Amino acid sequence: MASELHSAWQKLTLTEEEDTIVACEEEPSSELVDQVALCLLGKLHTQHKFNVGAMKNVFKNVWKPAQGVIIKDLDWNLFIFQFFSKTDKDYVFNEGPWAFDGCILMLNEMTGLEQPSEVVFTTARFCVKAYDVPALKQTYNFAKFLGAQLGAFVDCVEDGLGGIDKSLNFRVDIDVSKSLRRGIRTVVGGASIWIRLKYVKLPDFCYACGKLGHGYKSCELFSEEMMEEDLQYGSWLRASPLKSRRRNNEADLLEERKLMAAYRQRRDGSSVRTKLVFSSRSGDGLLDVGSSGALMQIDGEGNPTHSGDAVKRKLADSKRVGDTEKVRVVEGSSQGVDSQSHRAEVAVQPRLNQ
Numbered sequence: 396m397a398s399e400l401h402s403a404w405q406k407l408t409l410t411e412e413e414d415t416i417v418a419c420e421e422e423p424s425s426e427l428v429d430q431v432a433l434c435l436l437g438k439l440h441t442q443h444k445f446n447v448g449a450m451k452n453v454f455k456n457v458w459k460p461a462q463g464v465i466i467k468d469l470d471w472n473l474f475i476f477q478f479f480s481k482t483d484k485d486y487v488f489n490e491g492p493w494a495f496d497g498c499i500l501m502l503n504e505m506t507g508l509e510q511p512s513e514v515v516f517t518t519a520r521f522c523v524k525a526y527d528v529p530a531l532k533q534t535y536n537f538a539k540f541l542g543a544q545l546g547a548f549v550d551c552v553e554d555g556l557g558g559i560d561k562s563l564n565f566r567v568d569i570d571v572s573k574s575l576r577r578g579i580r581t582v583v584g585g586a587s588i589w590i591r592l593k594y595v596k597l598p599d600f601c602y603a604c605g606k607l608g609h610g611y612k613s614c615e616l617f618s619e620e621m622m623e624e625d626l627q628y629g630s631w632l633r634a635s636p637l638k639s640r641r642r643n644n645e646a647d648l649l650e651e652r653k654l655m656a657a658y659r660q661r662r663d664g665s666s667v668r669t670k671l672v673f674s675s676r677s678g679d680g681l682l683d684v685g686s687s688g689a690l691m692q693i694d695g696e697g698n699p700t701h702s703g704d705a706v707k708r709k710l711a712d713s714k715r716v717g718d719t720e721k722v723r724v725v726e727g728s729s730q731g732v733d734s735q736s737h738r739a740e741v742a743v744q745p746r747l748n749q
Contacts (some may be wrong), residue, residue, distance in 0.1 A: 396498070400684060402638045417698070418491050423507065427507075428507065429506055429716065430477070431506075431507035432481075432505075433477065433480070433481065433484050434475055434476065434477050434478070434480060434484075434505050435475070435476040435478070435484065435487065435488060435500060435502045435503065435504060435505065435514075436469075436473070436474070436475055436476075436502070436503045436504075436505055436511055437473075437474050437476055437500050437516075438472045438473050438500075438501055438516050439472055439473075439495060439498040439499070439500055440498050440499045440500075440501055440516075440571050440608050440714065441472070441498040443609060444483075444498055445472075445495065445498070447468065449494045449495075450496075450556070450594035452594065453495055454466070454493065454495070454500070458483070458486070458487055458493075459478075459486070460478060460483035460486075461480065461482070461483055462478065462480040463478075463479055463481055463483075464476055464477065464478050464479075464483065464487075464527065465477040467640045470511070470512060473511060473512070475511070476502075487502070487539070487665045488502055488504065488520065488527075488624045489520060489549075489566060490522075491520055491521075491596060492519045492520060492521055492596055492597075493596070493597075493599065493747035494598035497598055498598070498599075498608065499519050499571060499598050499607055499608075500519075501516040501517075501519050501571065501741055502519075502520070503516060517570055517572065518547070518569060518570055518598045519568070519571050519607075520547060520549060520566055520567040520568050520569075520652070521566065521567060521569050521594040521595065521596075521597075522539075522552060522564060522565070522566050522593075522594070522596070522634075522637065523542070523545065523564070523565055523567055523592055523593070523594055523595070523634075524562040524563070524564050524591070524592070524593045524595065524634040525538070525541050525562060525563045525564075525579075525590050525591070525592055526561065526562050526590070526593065526618065527588075527589075527590065527591055528562070528590060529583050529584075529588070530559045532563075532583060533559055533560065533563050535551045537563065538551040538563050538564075538565040539565070540541070540581075541553070541563070541579055542565050542566075542567040544576070544577055544579050545567045545569055545592075546567045546568050546569040546570055547567065547568040547623075548565065548566075548567050549565070549566035549567055549568060550565065550566050551563075551564070552564035552565060552566065552637065553565075562593075562634075562663045564637065569603045569608075570702070570735075571607050571608070572606070573606070574595065574604055574628075575597075575600065575605045575606070575607075575628070575632060576592055576604050577591070577592060577605070577628070577632065578590055578591045578592050579592065584714070589690040592632075592633055593631075593632055593634035593682075593721070594633065594634055595634045595635075595636060595637060595741060597632060597633045597634070600632075601614045601624075601628070602619040602626040602627075602628045602629055602743065603616040603621075603626055603627070603628070604616050604628075605627065607696065611626060617715035628667065674675060
């Protein structure tokens, strides 16, 4: 229907007045800009009719956005998804792909200056798992290299960089018109190796040609003489979901991060704690002890802390982006007005994922 309307518009002859270009210099309000930033444009990868109402209900129930979502029809198979928090929008955009009735939902972010009808949908964001990756290649850069072979690399799933694991996980925008890659042949240590690939939340696809959008029985490459075991693709391309955030698995994940952080601290020699003494005498500008808490001054900045509290600050001379220094008061308190010193522990605390 959309293509027929487009063809009809192409045949129209515009009048001189209609063909005159006029400009509007109005600047959008900041409120509208913020609203557009929380929107996604989407369409299903199908040419067949579908139940729009059912589609909306399915996605709302699957996503369960904390702040809600409004789904509006812009045209046949063209929708705008209005979210009300960046967290909800990012979850939907990055944790797919999502599908309705076996058809993948393609999503694009918006600038607010594009015409929705002119937006071309060609890709879908997948989380890909690369298996049997050599230990020294389980890095962000190698994930980026693999992702570039599949499409437009987005990011590496952080949980996969906690150490040596059975798979290297990354996100990539894949052209839905192409066959799914089953693996990548590359060279490591002078030898050719085969990296197997699997896809998280992989919807229906053709086992004959490896493309999304149809089944193998309706594929031109499939014939009745073919046996299912002769098909070049199969359900084995589907990967298990990423680690669940349920409580029982969250404890394991936190333990892994703790161990990796401790290892990196020992490796970098940054686990040594030093003792700092801050004068509590009034008039020297270093520490002001009051009834509500102590005010420590570190590098010229006051940090109100209670005894036993912890605060973090970015290291100005850190060589690694994201390092912080953790400061915890261990002696003295807001009640210790007469005390002459305050003692604190200071330790470099690197990012848990690098």
